[in-house]
Amino acid sequence: MKTYLPLLLLFTFSFIYSQNKSGIATYKLQIAFDKDALEVDKKYGYLQKAIDICNDLEYKLVFNKNEANFFQEENQKLDIVATNMANILSETPKISYQNIEQNILLSELKADGILIQQKEFLIKEDLKINWTITSESKLIDNYLCYKALTTKIVYKGDKGFNENVIAWFCPTIPFSFGPTKYSGLPGLILELQEKNIAFTLKSLTLNDNDIVKIIIATAKKTISQTEYNDIVKTRMETLQSMSKQK
Template structure:
């Protein structure tokens, strides 16, 4: 009975909200705050950092992992762009181009055409990440909560992570090596399981567009909050039909690559970076 009531509520909100998106020139803007947590135990060059050292490292990384974004959307298209802001003195010191190269560029989604594009610069080279819009198998829940003036419903999913490790590699435990033929299968299964992340979304049928921040979409309402792995994005402001419209333009420039190809490029660059540090004395004991 509760589930049936929830479905009725969703349909009612969708019907009410639909009147706001009927206009051909409908557009909205949603502002998000993003925060990413990192496992600080992986830093410290092989030793355990104390609380003061962890705090100093977190402050240095804060500018890299606390961002604000704007999602401009209509019924079919959206583009998700990081807001530019001045960094606090000393914040992210030493990161420079290294840090900016790992910030996601403008992300474009076209629901009608099933297209995902990302304009990405990496160490001075321009890439255009192009993919089919990935379908997410959402599990609709009955739980609700209020975000600002909007009633939101919960949905969950499992999704393959596209995040690339930019920190130190995880410590490897000394375990006995298996020699049987099952080991490669076990390793592949373990890697696949490690690459899957839990996703929790809160969407509002009061804005009945199938859009959301970053690569997330596919729910019967705008996604106002999303938690995926160690990253959380929360909508802090919404403007429906702003006086000044922003033209949503699909990125076009750069070397065209898939997401997997781009991640392989980053991974290879990181391995090269670590190797150079070791050769330069970073690995001396």
């Protein structure tokens, strides 16, 4: 991890809330696409539906010192198709489990009834992320946050491209977690920005005891992200082949 923020400052901040042992952060989701993408989507309107429903969605990060869960708070009153599309675009699983001591991320996927069955796969990844911490800062809900940068690989066909990811973390809240799969910073991530999506803090509750319940995600089979991508690709090709035969 590269850092341009004085380490003494980070350590000083981390002691301020050292008495807190757990917490719950609630995030709201924002999705944005350019006019060209929305024009292509006009026939079905899936992107626009996902954008519109964001105002009613809430995402929870439940954490203690070493573990965390991230998930979308279920709301049966909301449109299922639009909700699922928002979760796909933001890469939010049914529930994720992070353990910084074991350096693992487990993601239980939502069943779609076509490609993925209920509790069929659990994706296991390393938590390690190469962050560059900058001295740029801003206030989020009166918390002083600092900007950290990393990249992720996005595939278009068989080609992979690097996309920038920006995290705003608060050193005075010394928990190394954040939305979706992002972690490893010396403070809680209060805002996460990717190309088309952003998670921003809506509310935060900190506790001086370990009262939050952390769930370890489970499924029938544990696989890597690469293995999962290959399975989905194969199943999609099979469906397309069967459709052409009808």
